[in-house]
Amino acid sequence: MEISNETKEKLEAIYQTFLNDEKIKRMKDIKMHRGSNCYEHSFKVAKKAMKMALRSHKKNLNLEALLIGAILHDYYLYDWREDRSKLKKHAKKHPYIAAENAMRDFGISEEVKKIIESHMWPFNFKNFPETKEARIVDIADNNVALCEALTSIAYKNKHRQKYLDHISRLF
DSSP: OOOOHHHHHHHHHHHHHHHTOHHHHGGGGSBOSTTOBHHHHHHHHHHHHHHHHHHSOOOSOOHHHHHHHHHHTTTTOSOGGGSGGGHHHHHHHHHHHHHHHHHHHHOOOHHHHHHHHTTTTTTTTTSOOOSHHHHHHHHHHHHHHHHHHHSOHHHHHHTHHHHHHHHTOOO
């Protein structure tokens, strides 16, 4: 899928706005998969989802909704590790909490809300990602999460600056 320079600039501006938003920066304090944090994870998912969308032959993708949904897919703002009893419920409930928080803090569209709510499929089996954008974010999230889970904490710490440089720009 080809996009114009104007569209690239618009998407990059959206990405940078979220990257530098103080509310989003709170995600840095939330641990994710083996030494990653929610902030880095979410921007890696956004980059992966955008790359997948641009490589696909699908037409009429809403790239703005895809990008915002990918960035906010884990905007739940709590650490479930503080109470291990929340682990099982977290996988199914955090998409709805993230969507609720995103609605409150960013006034997201219904399309973005559905992308966020369905990103945990198949773990949340009842909420299938119905749109192309939602499926791309779901696949990108699963891919990034798997890579993070398989990468050692020592490697991540050694290459932390590389990770931060990687997410500093969308394109």
